[in-house]
């Protein structure tokens with residue numbers, strides 16, 4: 001049985017981001033919060049604070065931890081996310097690309113730079129992202145998406161989340177793809193249409209890997225807010241090594257595991273999620 005309406009799928013395709021209401025049972029949210037607590041107690045080598053100053057409220061992140069934290073693994077394989085993604089991308093098969101969580105402590109001033117996720121990965125293809133708030137989150141407390149930016153046919157250099165939001169890499173053409181400097185979204189807010197939503201527990205935003213998004217409002221969260229995010233790919237997605245500035249130690253691990261340019265996404269690092277039970 002379908003989880004999404006035709007209208008929702010059309011909106012996703014035209015706007016690059018949609019809100020979906022009440023698709024995740026609150027038991028999943030509780031589980032993911034337990035997962036984050038466990039991860040903070042015993043973080044991966046990728047865990048970081050994006051807040052440079054010590055002893056102030058921080059913006060924290062860890063990623064690629066699904067195989068370390070049982071709660072995350074359960075969510076990745078057994079939650080409705082892979083079916084939702086298969087419907088949005090008209091995919092016969094969905095594989096995991098990367099899992100991730102973010103936590104902004106109450107009072108954290110650090111923010112998310114406007115970016116699109118495609119530049120952070122050595123892959124190319126059809127990919128969508130789940131953004132699942134783990135606390136009720138107001139539309140000015142989370143992330144905003146630039147409507148339609150996934151259709152600009154542009155690729156922007158990666159921006160670091162660490163305070164200062166440094167752009168990484170050089171304007172260049174790699175594997176036929178032209179990497180440009182990211183646009184100054186905050187300095188030109190009136191030029192763009194933004195999508196942002198109040199989210200209750202169980203609501204999520206699904207967005208295209210090419211949709212620009214970031215912190216639009218300078219408001220500082222009054223309570224600690226966290227979200228779980230997941231990047232999942234359609235069967236057309238292939239390995240495409242584009243540069244050392246992509247994703248820290250991710251690239252080396254992929255090369256060490258034997259992934260080569262042009263390989264279809266799959267294998268132990270990128271397991272199949274949909275269809276389930278194969």
Ligand SMILES: O=C(O)CCC(=O)C(=O)O
Nearest residue numbers: 102112117143213227229
């Ligand atoms: O939720 C956040 O703080 C940032 C999310 C984000 O930018 C992403 O998942 O790419």
